[in-house]
Every structure is written in structure tokens, then in C-alpha cells.
Amino acid sequence: MKIVYFTHSLLSCWNHGNAHFLRGVLRELIHRGHDVVALEPRDSWSLGNLIAEHGLSGLDSFHAAYPELRPQQYASLAEIEPALDGAELVLVHEWNTPALVAELGRRRRLGAPFTLLFHDTHHRAVSEPEAMRAYDLDGYDGVLAFGATLAQTYRDWGWGDRAFIWHEAADTRLFRPPAQEGARSGAVWIGNWGDGERGAELEEFLLRPTRDAGLPLTIHGVRYPTEAQALLARHGATLRDWLPNARAPDVFARHLVTLHVPRRFYATTLPGIPTIRVFEALACGIPLVSAPWEDSEALFRPGVDYLVASSGAVATRQLRDLASDAEMRRELVANGLESIHARHSCAHRVDELMTISDLLRMPVAQA
Numbered sequence: 473m474k475i476v477y478f479t480h481s482l483l484s485c486w487n488h489g490n491a492h493f494l495r496g497v498l499r500e501l502i503h504r505g506h507d508v509v510a511l512e513p514r515d516s517w518s519l520g521n522l523i524a525e526h527g528l529s530g531l532d533s534f535h536a537a538y539p540e541l542r543p544q545q546y547a548s549l550a551e552i553e554p555a556l557d558g559a560e561l562v563l564v565h566e567w568n569t570p571a572l573v574a575e576l577g578r579r580r581r582l583g584a585p586f587t588l589l590f591h592d593t594h595h596r597a598v599s600e601p602e603a604m605r606a607y608d609l610d611g612y613d614g615v616l617a618f619g620a621t622l623a624q625t626y627r628d629w630g631w632g633d634r635a636f637i638w639h640e641a642a643d644t645r646l647f648r649p650p651a652q653e654g655a656r657s658g659a660v661w662i663g664n665w666g667d668g669e670r671g672a673e674l675e676e677f678l679l680r681p682t683r684d685a686g687l688p689l690t691i692h693g694v695r696y697p698t699e700a701q702a703l704l705a706r707h708g709a710t711l712r713d714w715l716p717n718a719r720a721p722d723v724f725a726r727h728l729v730t731l732h733v734p735r736r737f738y739a740t741t742l743p744g745i746p747t748i749r750v751f752e753a754l755a756c757g758i759p760l761v762s763a764p765w766e767d768s769e770a771l772f773r774p775g776v777d778y779l780v781a782s783s784g785a786v787a788t789r790q791l792r793d794l795a796s797d798a799e800m801r802r803e804l805v806a807n808g809l810e811s812i813h814a815r816h817s818c819a820h821r822v823d824e825l826m827t828i829s830d831l832l833r834m835p836v837a838q839a
Contacts, residue, residue, distance in 0.1 A: 473506050473507070473560045473561060473829075474506070474507040474508075474509070474558050474559050474560050474561075475501055475506050475507065475508050475509070475559070475560070475561045475562075475563070476508075476509045476510075476511065476555055476556060476559045476561070476562045476563070476586075477494065477498060477508070477509070477510045477511070477562075477563045477564075477565070478511050478512075478552075478562070478563070478564045478565060478568050478572060478576070479491070479494055479510060479511070479512050479543070479565045479567075479568075480512065480513070480516050480517075480518060480565060480567035480568065481512045481513075481516040481518045481519045481543075482494060482495060482498070482510045482512055482541060482543040483512065483519055483531055483534060483543055484516065484518040484519040484521075484522045484530075484531075484534075485518070485534075485716065485717040486518045486519070486521050486522035486525075486530075486694065486714055487518060487521065487664050487694050487695060487714075488518035489747070489748050489749075490565060490567065490593050490748075491518075491717070492640075492643070492717050492748045492752065493593075493640040493641060493643070493748055493818070493821075494510075494565070495534075495538055495541060495643060495717075496641070496642070496643025496644075496645070496646070496818035497641075497643075497818045497821055497822060497825070498510055498541060499538060499540050499541060499643070499645065499818070500643075500645075500818045500819050500821075500822045501822055502540045502541075503540070504822065509544065509555045509559075510541065510542075510543040510544065511543065511544050511545070511546055511552060511555055512543050512544075512545055512546075513545065513546060513547075513568075513569070514545040514546060514547045515547070521694075522714070525713075525714065526714070530714075530716070533716035533717075533718040533719055534716065534718060536718065537646055537718035538718070549571065549572060549575050552572075552575075556579070556584070556586070559586040560585070560586055560587065561586060561587050561589070561829050562576060562586045562587070562588050562589070563589045563590075563591050563616070564576055564588070564589070564590050564591060565591045565593070566590065566591065566592045566593065566594055566596070566604070566607075567594070570606060570607055570608065573590070573607050573608060573609070574607075574608040576588060576611075577608055577609060577610050577611030577612055578611060579611075580611040580612065580613070581610065581611035587613050587614075587829055587832050587833060588611065588612050588613050589612065589613060589614050589615065589616050589828075590607075590609055590612050590614075590615045590616070591615075591616045591638070592604075592615060592616065592617050592618065592622060592626075593618045593640065595622075595735070595737035595738065595741065595742050597622055597625045597626070598621075598622075598625060598737065598741050598742060599737055599741070601625075605629065613634065613832050614631070614634040614635070614636055614828065614832055615631055615634065615635045615636065616636050616638040616825075616828070617635055617636065617637060617638065618637075618638060618639055618640055618745060619637065619639065619742060619744050619745035619769070620637050620744055620768070620769050621741075621742045621743060621744055621745065621768075622742060622745065623635045623636065623637045634832075636828050637769075638821065638824060638825065638828070639745075639769075639771065639816070639821070640748050640751060640821075641751050641816045641817055641818050641820060641821045642751040642752050642754070642755035642812055642816060642817055642818065643752075643755075643817075643818045644755055644812065644813070644817040644818070644819070645818075646718065646721060647720070647721055647751075647752045647755035647756050648721065648755060648756065648757070649725075649756060649757030649805070649809070650721075650722075650725040650757075653725075654725065654726070655726075656725070656726060656727055656728045657688070657726070657727065657728060658687050658688035658689065658690060658727055658728060659682045659687045659688070659689045659690070659727060659728065659729050659730065659731065659791065660689070660690045660691075660692070660723055660724065660726075660727040660729075660730050661678055661689065661690075661691050661692075661693075661730060661731050661733070662691075662692045662693065662715055662720055662723065662730070662749060663691070663692075663693050663733070663747075663749065664693040664694050664695050664696075665693060665694075665695045665696040665697065665700045666695060666735065668697075668700070669735055669736045669737075670733055670734070670735050670736055671700065671703075673733050673734075673736070673739075673763055674733055675703065675707070676763075676783075676784040677731065677733050677763035677781060677784055677787050678731050678733050678763075679703070679704065679707035679709055680707065680784050680788070681731075681761075681781070681784055681787035681788040681790075681791055682707075682709070682731075682791060683707045683708055683709075684788045685788050685791035685792045685795065686792075686795075687728070687729070687791055687795060688708075688710070689707075689708070689709040689710065690709070690710045690712060690723075690727070691704060691709055691710065691711050691712065692712045692713070692714070692715035692723065693711075693712075693714070693715075694713070694714045696711060720752060720756070721752075721756050724752075724753060724756040724757075724758045725756065725758075727758065728758075728759070728794065728795060728801070729758065729759045729760070729761060729791060729794050729795070729801075730749075730753050730758050730759070730760055730761075731760070731761050731762070731763070731787075732746070732747065732749060732750050732753070732760055732761070732762040732763065732765065732778070733762075733763045734746070734747060734762075734763065734765050735747075738765070739763070739764060739765055739766075743765070743766035743768045744766060744767060744768035744769040744771075746765065746767070746771065746772075750762070750772075750778070751812065751816050753808075754772075754777060754778065754808035754809065754811065754812050754816075755808075755809070755812045755816075755817075757805045757808070757809055758805070759778070759779075759794050759800075759801045759804040759805060759808075760777075760778035760779070760804070760808065761778065761779045761780075761781055761787055761790050761791060761794070762774075762778055762779065762780050762781065763781060763787070764780065764781070764782060765780070771811075771815070771816065772808075772811050773807065773811065776804075776807045777804070777807045777808040777810075777811045778804065778808060779794075779804070
């Protein structure tokens with residue numbers, strides 16, 4: 473099957489977490505024998521920021537980890553035509569321009585033979601609903617939403633049973649435990665400051681607990697303003713720069729524990745949607761402590777696959793316990809890996825995508 477994916481960027485994961493999952497899914501499709509074409513705009517802000525800060529060498533980790541992926545860049549909609557020739561399944565990520573989204577829908581309405589899916593992996597449908605409803609999805613065959621609460625939003629907008637749940641997952645070809653265990657120490661958090669919508673949560677569940685537990689904390693991420701950097705310094709945390717996602721397994725392998733602090737929308741308005749880092753951390757075999765987060769879809773086994781801290785004080789105690797108890801760490805790692813390999817790899821998501829595609833291609837039953 474020829475599958476075309478329109479993404480904001482596959483090349484760059486600079487402040488662009490969706491690239492993590494898409495890389496794994498597209499690679500899995502390629503390894504199953506599908507003809508996969510990824511397209512991204514030449515002027516994407518993620519790639520632009522990466523190159524501005526790190527030059528073209530910032531792409532080295534991507535090319536080394538994903539030799540199968542060679543995304544095509546386009547400067548105008550007129551350049552996408554060759555990629556669509558012979559396409560059977562076309563997916564469009566929500567960080568694309570309204571013009572591109574509308575153009576692909578127009579082609580489908582006019583009889584383009586491919587199945588057309590809109591892929592939403594963000595909270596804007598609830599945080600900025602008018603902005604999302606401005607997208608012209610007329611002509612689309614369905615919506616892929618990365619959580620049940622988001623899928624329900626689309627159903628409320630009239631999509632009914634054409635709004636499908638398609639969670640993110642770990643690329644287990646890359647995210648796996650180290651082949652040989654080495655020395656581990658301290659805690660690590662890989663995440664961006666964003667717009668400061670979880671600043672208080674980061675202080676309560678990340679900065680204070682690691683400091684009070686006596687665990688050195690290293691943070692990798694971007695968009696930390698001066699005041700955020702000062703906050704980290706007051707708590708003794710070390711801020712590193714952007715980390716290419718392909719290098720995250722090596723970073724996890726050097727640390728005793730990592731933490732999950734969801735953005736506020738995913739802890740409140742859109743419960744049940746973990747960040748990609750939960751999947752990736754568990755796949756890498758590192759113990760995880762999470763700030764309060766409702767796993768309303770039972771993706772994992774809270775307290776078994778990872779620990780849940782109801783408060784900063786509880787997080788401190790859990791971190792102390794993990795630092796001193798090797799058997800506790802081993803048990804959490806084994807449980808987390810079990811859940812990932814049973815349900816949450818990119819291979820599982822490709823299976824789900826093929827099922828959705830087949831369902832949408834079935835002839836409509838006549839009354």
C-alpha cells in the first residue's frame with residue numbers, strides 16, 4: 473500500500489514531540505513492505521529553530537537512527553502532486569496549514585481514490601476549539617485522535633463512529649533498555665518549558681522532590697525563559713540544551729529514575745492522554761514517578777508500571793525509596809516493559825491503523 477503522511481516535520485523534534493511517534497510508525501510501515509512517503513513544509517518552525525541553534529549537524533542523530541526515513545520537503549501546494557500519485561492512504565497531522573488541510577479534502581471530494589485521515593495529537597480542540605473547527609475537514613474519511621476524550625470531542629462535532637482513538641506509543645526499535653547495564657545516578661527529566669502552563673507543577677512534583685530526596689536532577693529541553701532558569705537554579709537542577717530524541721535512550725540509561733509531569737490540559741480537561749515520554753521511558757527500562765494523572769483509559773497499571781505521587785511530599789518519599797531499593801527499581805522496570813511490549817509499541821499502532829483503514833474501505837451496507 474502507498475501511504476502518504478503530511479507532518480509539520482519529521483526531520484526535526486525541536487519542541488515537536490509528535491515527530492517521535494510518527495518516526496516510529498512510518499519506519500514500522502516501511503519494514504512491513506509499504507511504500508511510505510512523508511512530506512513536510514520547507515519552512516517549518518521546528519526545523520527552522522533547530523538549524524538556527526545547531527546548524528545542519530542537528531539533524532545527524534535523526535539520520536543515524538532512522539536511515540529508512542527520507543522525508544520530502546515542499547514550498548508550495550503545487551509541489552505535493554507527485555507524492556499523491558497512486559496513494560491509497562493519506563494522513564494529515566493537525567499542525568499543518570489550513571490551506572493544505574482544505575486542499576487535500578477538496579481532492580478527496582472530487583474523487584481522489586485514497587482514504588483521507590486527519591490526525592490530532594494536541595489539546596487545541598478543547599483549549600482553542602474555534603481555531604480547530606476552522607479547519608475544513610469536509611471530504612475527510614475520518615479522524616485519528618490520540619485519546620478517548622479528544623475522540624469524543626470530534627464525535628460531538630458530528631464525526632460519530634468516524635472518530636477513532638489512536639494513541640501514541642514507543643518506537644521499540646529505538647527505545648529499549650541498554651544492551652549492557654552501566655552506572656546510573658540521579659534523576660532526569662526530558663521536557664520543554666512551553667508556555668509555563670505547568671510551572672507550579674514542575675516545582676512541586678519535580679524540582680522540590682528531587683532536591684529533598686538528595687537526587688541530582690538533569691533537565692533537557694528548550695524554551696526556558698530567564699525566570700524559569702532561575703527557578704531551576706534555586707533548586708539545584710542542571711539545565712541542558714535540546715536533546716535529539718534519538719539520543720534519549722542513552723540519557724535514560726545513565727539515570728536511576730525519571731519523572732512525568734503532564735501539561736495541565738492533560739491532567740484536567742483531557743484526562744487519559746499521557747505524554748510520549750511515558751511510553752518511551754517505560755520502553756527504555758527506567759523507573760518512572762508521575763505527578764497526578766488520571767489513566768482513565770487503563771493504558772497502564774498505576775502503582776505497578778510506574779509510581780503515582782499524590783503530592784510533592786509523596787514524590788519525595790517515592791524517589792528516596794527508589795534510590796535505596798534496587799529490587800523496587802527492577803520490579804517497576806519489568807512491569808513497565810511488560811505493558812509496553814503487550815500493548816504500546818509502534819507495531820501495535822500500525823496494526824490499529826491497518827484495521828481502521830480496512831474498516832473505512834469497506835462498502836457501505838445498503839438498507
